Amino acid sequence: MSRHLILDNPAVRRAGLLLTGMAVVVLAIMPIFVVERGQEGFVTNSLLFSFTQMFMMIAMASSWNLTGGFTGYVDFGHAVWFGIGAYGTGVFMTKVGLSFPVATAGGVVVAVLAALLIGSATLRLRGPYFSIAMLATFVAMREIIRIAKPLTDGGEGMTLPPYLNRPLFFYVTLILAVLVVTMTWWLRRTQFGSTLIAIREDEVGADMRGIDTTLHKITVFAISAAITGLVGGLWAYQNTFIDPDIVFVERRTLDIIIATILGGLGTVAGPVIGSVAFYWLRDLMWSHFLHYHLIVTGVLLITLVMWVPEGIVGSLSDRSGATPLGRLLHRDRGARPTTSPADDSDSDDTRGGES
Numbered sequence: 001m002s003r004h005l006i007l008d009n010p011a012v013r014r015a016g017l018l019l020t021g022m023a024v025v026v027l028a029i030m031p032i033f034v035v036e037r038g039q040e041g042f043v044t045n046s047l048l049f050s051f052t053q054m055f056m057m058i059a060m061a062s063s064w065n066l067t068g069g070f071t072g073y074v075d076f077g078h079a080v081w082f083g084i085g086a087y088g089t090g091v092f093m094t095k096v097g098l099s100f101p102v103a104t105a106g107g108v109v110v111a112v113l114a115a116l117l118i119g120s121a122t123l124r125l126r127g128p129y130f131s132i133a134m135l136a137t138f139v140a141m142r143e144i145i146r147i148a149k150p151l152t153d154g155g156e157g158m159t160l161p162p163y164l165n166r167p168l169f170f171y172v173t174l175i176l177a178v179l180v181v182t183m184t185w186w187l188r189r190t191q192f193g194s195t196l197i198a199i200r201e202d203e204v205g206a207d208m209r210g211i212d213t214t215l216h217k218i219t220v221f222a223i224s225a226a227i228t229g230l231v232g233g234l235w236a237y238q239n240t241f242i243d244p245d246i247v248f249v250e251r252r253t254l255d256i257i258i259a260t261i262l263g264g265l266g267t268v269a270g271p272v273i274g275s276v277a278f279y280w281l282r283d284l285m286w287s288h289f290l291h292y293h294l295i296v297t298g299v300l301l302i303t304l305v306m307w308v309p310e311g312i313v314g315s316l317s318d319r320s321g322a323t324p325l326g327r328l329l330h331r332d333r334g335a336r337p338t339t340s341p342a343d344d345s346d347s348d349d350t351r352g353g354e355s
Contacts, residue, residue, distance in 0.1 A: 028171075055173035066196075076138070107232065160236060197266075
């Protein structure tokens with residue numbers, strides 16, 4: 001008898017969808033109650049900005065999960081698409097004179113083209129070789145932006161036309177996060193998504209079954225780059241100023257990796273739950289441990305890898321002993337699990353169950 005995640009229970013799934021819908025509705029009406037500076041109230045422009053950043057993290061973590069979780073290719077340079085999208089938008093707006101929507105679309109196209117070019121080379125590598133290659137790509141791109149001064153203004157930075165509208169960016173990023181998560185949910189249920197999981201589990205076996213693994217990897221790589229490039233363009237316009245040192249930051253990739261692992265690698269709900277939890281936890285750490293927040297983040301990452309490798313979603317499992325947390329939650333004092341050897345033989349279905 002196979003054991004499934006608690007989240008696979010239809011009642012739990014319906015309750016989760018209901019709570020998610022209610023949360024989206026509450027978030028959608030939040031900007032209506034914004035109070036101006038100096039007035040009393042809970043919903044401020046600063047709070048809207050914080051939620052906007054959180055929505056961006058959800059979109060980026062979900063996009064990273066497509067390659068790192070679904071396909072199994074851990075990308076340590078994922079923020080390179082964020083930087084390309086940001087600078088693509090900036091260049092099209094300031095050098096070409098395009099409007100923000102058109103310039104952002106141009107930035108996304110540049111990010112996708114870069115992903116196709118870079119992915120065709122790096123995705124032929126596996127394991128740590130791919131991760132190191134992407135990290136090197138990230139560092140190299142930062143220096144390319146720095147020395148391409150006639151186009152990017154180099155280290156002096158680039159100023160975009162100011163347009164500070166917190167409610168607008170709030171709604172745009174909220175819609176983007178909902179669309180990305182919905183797309184991920186749909187993709188996981190398609191043949192393409194199943195193929196990505198097959199590549200993660202046994203790429204050699206997938207090759208032997210006639211699957212064009214390289215094409216599938218490059219395709220999902222481009223999709224992931226498009227999402228992150230779009231987030232980069234939105235961030236650049238909202239920030240109104242970009243330079244290589246604030247756009248190409250290694251911490252951005254680390255944050256979305258931690259958020260995905262915290263929520264549940266290879267699941268649909270994991271990056272969402274992990275991003276929400278990690279964003280506000282990080283905000284709390286910055287408030288109380290300003291000079292030690294990196295140490296606290298490192299300890300958190302070590303704890304996740306050692307004790308909760310399947311994340312929050314994976315730990316809500318009905319598989320006794322599947323994870324340290326699972327063993328703790330399902331431990332019956334002095335009693336042994338009432339499973340037969342036959343049950344145990346088929347209990348390990350697939351890694352990173354769908355949520």
